[in-house]
Structures are given as structure tokens and as C-alpha cells.
Amino acid sequence: xxxxxxxxxxxxxxxxxxxxxxxxxxxxxxxxxxxxxxxxxxxxxxxxxxxxxxxxxxxxxxxxxxxxxxxxxxxxxxxxxxxxxxxxxxxxxxxxxxxxxxxxxxxxxxxxxxxxxxxxxxxxxxxxxxxxxxxxxxxxxxxxxxxxxxxxxxxxxxxxxxxxxxxxxxxxxxxxxxxxxxxxxxxxxxxxxxxxxxxxxxxxxxxxxxxxxxxxxxxxxxxxxxxxxxxxxxxxxxxxxxxxxxxxxxxxxxxxxxxxxxxxxxxxxxxxxxxxxxxxxxxxxxxxxxxxxxxxxxxxxxxxxxxxxxxxxxxxxxxxxxxxxxxxxxxxxxxxxxxxxxxxxxxxxxxxxxxxxxxxxxxxxxxxxxxxxxxxxxxxxxxxxxxxxxxxxxxxxxxxxxxxxxxxxxxxxxxxxxxxxxxxxxxxxxxxxxxxxxxxxxxxxxxxxxxxxxxxxxxxxxxxxxxxxxxxxxxxxxxxxxxxxxxxxxxxxxxxxxxxxxxxxxxxxxxxxxxxxxxxxxxxxxxxxxxxxxxxxxxxxxxxxxxxxxxxxxxxxxxxxxxxxxxxxxxxxxxx
Amino acid sequence: xxxxxxxxxxxxxxxxxxxxxxxxxxxxxxxxxxxxxxxxxxxxxxxxxxxxxxxxxxxxxxxxxxxxxxxxxxxxxxxxxxxxxx
Numbered sequence: 001x002x003x004x005x006x007x008x009x010x011x012x013x014x015x016x017x018x019x020x021x022x023x024x025x026x027x028x029x030x031x032x033x034x035x036x037x038x039x040x041x042x043x044x045x046x047x048x049x050x051x052x053x054x055x056x057x058x059x060x061x062x063x064x065x066x067x068x069x070x071x072x073x074x075x076x077x078x079x080x081x082x083x084x085x086x087x088x089x090x091x092x093x094x095x096x097x098x099x100x101x102x103x104x105x106x107x108x109x110x111x112x113x114x115x116x117x118x119x120x121x122x123x124x125x126x127x128x129x130x131x132x133x134x135x136x137x138x139x140x141x142x143x144x145x146x147x148x149x150x151x152x153x154x155x156x157x158x159x160x161x162x163x164x165x166x167x168x169x170x171x172x173x174x175x176x177x178x179x180x181x182x183x184x185x186x187x188x189x190x191x192x193x194x195x196x197x198x199x200x201x202x203x204x205x206x207x208x209x210x211x212x213x214x215x216x217x218x219x220x221x222x223x224x225x226x227x228x229x230x231x232x233x234x235x236x237x238x239x240x241x242x243x244x245x246x247x248x249x250x251x252x253x254x255x256x257x258x259x260x261x262x263x264x265x266x267x268x269x270x271x272x273x274x275x276x277x278x279x280x281x282x283x284x285x286x287x288x289x290x291x292x293x294x295x296x297x298x299x300x301x302x303x304x305x306x307x308x309x310x311x312x313x314x315x316x317x318x319x320x321x322x323x324x325x326x327x328x329x330x331x332x333x334x335x336x337x338x339x340x341x342x343x344x345x346x347x348x349x350x351x352x353x354x355x356x357x358x359x360x361x362x363x364x365x366x367x368x369x370x371x372x373x374x375x376x377x378x379x380x381x382x383x384x385x386x387x388x389x390x391x392x393x394x395x396x397x398x399x400x401x402x403x404x405x406x407x408x409x410x411x412x413x414x415x416x417x418x419x420x421x422x423x424x425x426x427x428x429x430x431x432x433x434x435x436x437x438x439x440x441x442x443x444x445x446x447x448x449x450x451x452x453x454x455x456x457x458x459x460x461x462x463x464x465x466x467x468x469x470x471x472x473x474x475x476x477x478x479x480x481x482x483x484x485x486x487x488x489x490x491x492x493x494x495x496x497x498x499x500x501x502x503x504x505x506x507x508x509x510x511x512x513x514x515x516x517x518x519x520x521x522x523x524x525x526x527x528x529x530x531x532x533x534x535x536x537x538x539x540x541x542x543x544x545x546x547x548x549x550x551x552x553x554x555x556x557x558x559x560x561x562x563x564x565x566x567x568x569x570x571x572x573x574x575x576x
Numbered sequence: 577x578x579x580x581x582x583x584x585x586x587x588x589x590x591x592x593x594x595x596x597x598x599x600x601x602x603x604x605x606x607x608x609x610x611x612x613x614x615x616x617x618x619x620x621x622x623x624x625x626x627x628x629x630x631x632x633x634x635x636x637x638x639x640x641x642x643x644x645x646x647x648x649x650x651x652x653x654x655x656x657x658x659x660x661x662x
Contacts (some may be wrong), residue, residue, distance in 0.1 A: 069615065074631030078605050081636045085601050088592055088643045093650075207633060221623030239628040241613060249610050256605075274661050276579040279650060283643045290636050297632040536587075568587055569659040571578060 006392035022165030033170030046284025059401035064373030067300035077254025088282030109281025136454025188397025206298035234347035244300035250533030258469030261477030322382035331372035414443035474501035474538030493550030501542030585658035
């Protein structure tokens with residue numbers, strides 16, 4: 001069977017499965033719609049959290065990013081997993097004990113303030129919309145590359161599926177489809193990785209294989225070979241860092257704290273039955289995530305070695321067929337600058353005189369090949385000449401990753417609107433049925449807006465991802481932590497902290513990404529910290545401002561202090 | 577019976593545990609994998625330079641172990657101070 005038939009078959013089967021599960025687990029009450037009735041088993045919740053969290057970016061883009069960044073790519077690996085330590089230790093058990101449905105819910109009640117609630121609602125909505133647009137775009141790209149339908153049709157099909165199960169099933173439907181989607185995506189990620197690890201190093205475990213020796217009998221370690229290949233072409237050694245360490249640390253911190261502050265991840269911990277279950281579910285979530293995240297750097301190293309060996313000074317007439325296939329999509333571009341009919345892929349920004357002399361002597365006149373990072377995962381099965389069904393599987397996996405994240409985000413948008421905005425701020429006497437209808441309409445509207453952004457993507461999707469993490473890091477995360485760990489923290493302190501954190505972070509990012517993109521390099525950054533890492537400074541500012549303001553304003557009322565006492569221990573104590 | 581003294585002792589024990597686990601978290605991720613990575617790269621395990629391995633693999637395994645230790649220890653503390661769920 002051809003690649004396309006296989007892809008249609010596997011994607012079609014997986015979609016049928018998701019719809020069937022959603023139909024079997026539709027929601028009947030607001031509690032089921034928002035938090036699946038808080039009855040989800042911790043292991044299931046761990047899988048659902050993993051699928052919720054791992055987006056099109058994790059599945060499609062991350063290994064590619066790492067293979068072009070080398071050791072510095074660790075910022076994504078550590079940033080996007082280290083946040084779970086913070087989540088498990090500092091947030092999940094306490095928010096679960098607090099109960100209720102959402103993050104703005106906690107912020108509003110803990111800081112006895114509608115202003116605090118609204119700031120949290122705005123942050124939750126901003127973060128979620130930013131994210132969801134990227135997911136829909138990912139869906140469109142997968143459809144157009146593998147099923148050869150236009151991007152717009154792909155977005156509409158994907159939207160239809162999400163619409164059906166998010167609007168009908170709410171959190172209950174989403175949870176069990178996400179469990180299925182995790183299984184699909186992890187299988188799709190691991191199969192090619194294991195095949196390639198076996199082929200290149202003779203070791204079926206990718207995590208071990210990329211530290212092993214090459215299977216060609218040379219006895220050379222794969223990573224040494226990769227460093228050597230890179231050096232020949234003027235790239236920095238793959239296994240060493242080039243970014244300033246302070247910036248690397250700031251980005252890692254911002255991603256960690258941002259991860260722990262993302263509303264669609266936090267809300268998953270409201271769905272388990274107990275505090276103990278919330279803790280263990282964070283463990284399962286990280287275990288399921290780490291399976292993919294420890295495989296990604298192996299894929300990155302394998303793919304880069306493969307790629308450099310294939311294209312290094314290769315005659316263009318003899319390139320393998322996958323090269324031509326991806327050229328058609330525009331994600332791979334070759335221009336023969338010196339007209340010798342061979343591919344010169346090298347670092348033409350390298351200013352080392354020895355290297356320049358070597359490049360001139362060889363007649364190189366600039367880098368001739370541009371490679372889109374997203375190719376690395378998507379083209380991997382073709383580069384390694386794996387069977388056609390593996391290619392179809394990767395397409396289904398990428399769709400599972402994008403759809404599961406999109407659904408989780410849509411739910412946050414609909415609960416933030418129906419519960420935190422309508423029920424708690426506008427119409428307090430709304431009936432349960434009315435609220436549920438309101439949540440469904442909000443989810444439906446959000447899906448349509450997301451589809452619009454998927455079809456007409458704003459040019460800045462990539463740029464605004466820094467926003468999502470920066471905002472979450474500088475606003476929600478510190479407000480929740482101080483709410484639990486500092487009983488004296490009051491309304492004035494928390495609101496002032498959130499506003500200062502958000503305004504500072506947003507201004508810095510907008511300044512360098514949109515107002516003066518030409519100045520966006522280390523010479524102009526404050527303390528050498530890039531816009532991607534500035535969320536960590538925003539977080540520190542938030543905390544400092546909150547401490548100072550709370551010192552000079554009255555302490556929180558006694559009933560709020562009781563809330564703090566209550567969330568700190570697992571058992572429900574009766575008041576006399 | 578969860579007396580106020582036990583509740584306070586439970587919270588103090590919780591904070592001590594968090595301090596230890598978060599110190600390890602920070603040391604491994606920011607220390608081993610970022611600030612001291614160049615130094616650790618002088619040592620090797622198999623084909624990996626140690627600093628590189630920490631950044632691309634080791635830190636994630638430590639994160640997982642930290643959460644496991646937290647879950648196990650907190651369940652113990654909840655029972656010890658009699659504040660566990662029924």
C-alpha cells in the first residue's frame with residue numbers, strides 16, 4: 001500500500017476511536033464538564049496530562065530544534081519537564097485540596113477580589129488563545145503534507161473533530177480521548193526512533209543508543225562522529241554550548257515556571273479524586289512525558305548525523321528521493337551558489353580564519369541548503385527508509401498531539417468564560433443548566449476562532465509562544481505559590497505583583513519582538529537575557545513587588561486565612 | 577485526631593522536605609546541566625560527555641526521581657501526623 005493509503009487508514013481509524021470515546025463519555029453536569037466529576041484515576045490523568053501538555057511543538061518541532069542547537073537545546077528538555085517538579089511539589093496537591101474548577105477561581109477566592117480574578121481570567125485566556133492558534137496550524141500542515149488536502153480543508157476537518165468532543169464531552173470526553181491520543185502519539189514517536197537507533201548503533205533503546213558506538217564497525221562513538229562532522233563544516237561542537245550560560249539559565253527558568261503556570265495543565269489536577277492522587281498523578285504525567293522527552297534528543301542526534309552525512313558535498317543529481325519530496329514542500333531549499341552541482345551545507349557565519357581559508361580553497365561561496373527544523377521528525381522515517389505504515393503512523397501521532405492540546409486549551413477558554421466570568425462576575429444566579437449551556441457555547445465559539453487563526457495564521461505565531469510562557473511565569477505562578485505558602489500575602493500585594501510582572505514581561509517581549517526586532521540580540525538585551533527568558537525576571541519582580549506592597553497594606557481577613565490553613569493539609573477538618 | 581500541633585508539625589516537615597528536594601532540583605538543572613556543564617564535560621560516561629548528558633538526559637531522570645520521592649515521603653508524613661485523607 002502507498003504512504004497515502006496507509007496515512008488515510010491510520011488517521012481515519014484514530015479519529016473514529018476518539019469520536020467513539022467522546023460519545024461514550026459525554027458530560028451531564030458542570031462538574032463533569034469542567035473537571036470530569038473529579039473521578040479520574042491518577043494513571044489515566046497522568047496520560048491525559050501528558051497528551052494535553054505535549055503539543056504539535058513537542059511532537060513535530062522539538063527534536064528538530066535540538067538537532068540545530070546541540071547542548072543548548074537542553075533548555076527545552078529541562079524547561080518543559082523541570083516545571084513538573086514545581087507543579088507536583090508546589091501547586092498540584094494544594095489546588096486539588098482547594099477544589100473548585102479553575103485557576104482564576106483560586107486566585108479570586110484566595111485574594112478575595114474580583115480584580116484579581118479578572119486579571120487571572122485575562123492571563124488564562126491570553127495564554128490559551130496564543131497556544132491554540134499554533135495547534136490548529138500544526139493540524140493543517142500535517143494534513144497538507146501527508147494527505148495532500150489543502151491546509152484549509154485540513155484545519156476544518158481537525159476543528160470539526162475537536163468541536164464534537166470538546167463541546168459534547170467537556171473535560172470528561174477530553175480526558176478519555178486524551179488517554180487514547182497519548183497511546184497513539186507515543187507509539188508513533190517511539191517506533192521510528194527504535195528503528196533508527198537499531199540501524200545506526202545496533203542498540204534498540206534510543207536513550208542509550210545515542211551514547212553508543214556506530215554500527216558500521218568503526219568503533220567511533222556516535223556523538224564524537226557528529227562533533228567531527230560539524231567541525232568540518234564550521235559548526236560549533238554539537239555536545240558543547242554556545243549561548244551565554246546566564247541566558248540559558250533564564251530561558252530554562254522561564255520555561256519551567258511557565259509550564260507550572262499554564263492553566264490547561266494545572267486544571268488537569270482538579271480531575272483526580274484526592275490530594276494523594278494529585279501528587280501521584282504528577283509523577284505519572286512526568287513519566288509519560290519523559291518517555292518522549294528523553295527520546296527526542298536521541299532522534300535529534302541521529303537525524304543530524306544522518307543529514308550531514310547525506311548532504312555533505314553530495315552531488316545534487318544523486319540525492320535520495322526524500323530530499324526531492326521535501327523540496328516540493330518548500331521546507332528544504334537548495335541553491336547552487338558556486339555552480340558545481342554539489343551541495344555545500346556549512347556555517348557561513350563562522351569567522352574563524354582557518355575555516356574561512358579552507359572554505360575559500362574548496363571554492364565554497366556561501367551555504368547552499370536551508371533546512372526547516374520541522375522536517376527532522378516528519379522526514380525521519382523516509383530518511384531512514386522505514387516502511388510506509390510508519391510514515392502514516394507519524395502523521396496520526398502528530399495529529400493526536402495537536403488535537404489533544406487544542407482540546408485542553410479550548411476547555412480552559414470555555415471554563416474561564418462560563419465559570420469565572422459569567423457565573424462569578426456577571427450573573428451569579430445562573431442555573432447549573434444555564435452555565436453548562438454557556439460553557440458549551442463558549443467552547444464552540446473558541447473552536448471557531450481557533451480555526452480562523454489556523455486558516456489565517458498571524459505571522460507571529462512563533463514569536464507569541466514566548467509570550468504564553470512569559471505571561472504564565474510572571475503572573476499566575478507566583479500568585480498561586482504565595483497564596484499557598486505565605487498566609488500574610490493579601491489582595492493588594494498579589495494584584496500589584498501580577499500587574500507589574502505582566503506589564504514588565506509583555507513590554508520587554510513586545511519591544512524586542514515587534515517594535516525593534518532589528519535590535520533583538522545580546523548587545524541590547526538587559527543583562528544579556530533574551531525575550532524568551534525574560535519571564536523569569538518578571539516572576540522575580542512580581543514576588544518583590546508583592547512582598548513590599550503587602551507589608552504596607554492590611555492582612556487578609558480571617559476566613560481567607562482559614563482557606564490557606566485548609567489547603568495545606570490533605571484531610572478535611574471539621575470546624576466547631 | 578489531627579490536633580493543631582500535629583497540623584503545624586506536618587507543615588514544618590513538608591517545608592523541610594520541599595527545601596531538600598528543590599535544592600537538588602536547582603543543583604542538577606541549573607548547576608550540573610548549565611553552569612558547571614563545561615567542567616563536567618571533562619568526564620565521560622560511555623559516548624556521552626557528562627555535562628551534555630546531564631542537559632539532554634540526566635536532569636530529566638532526576639526530576640522523575642524527585643517527584644517519586646516527594647509522593648512517597650508525603651504519604652508517610654500525612655499518616656505520621658494523622659492528616660491523611662479518609
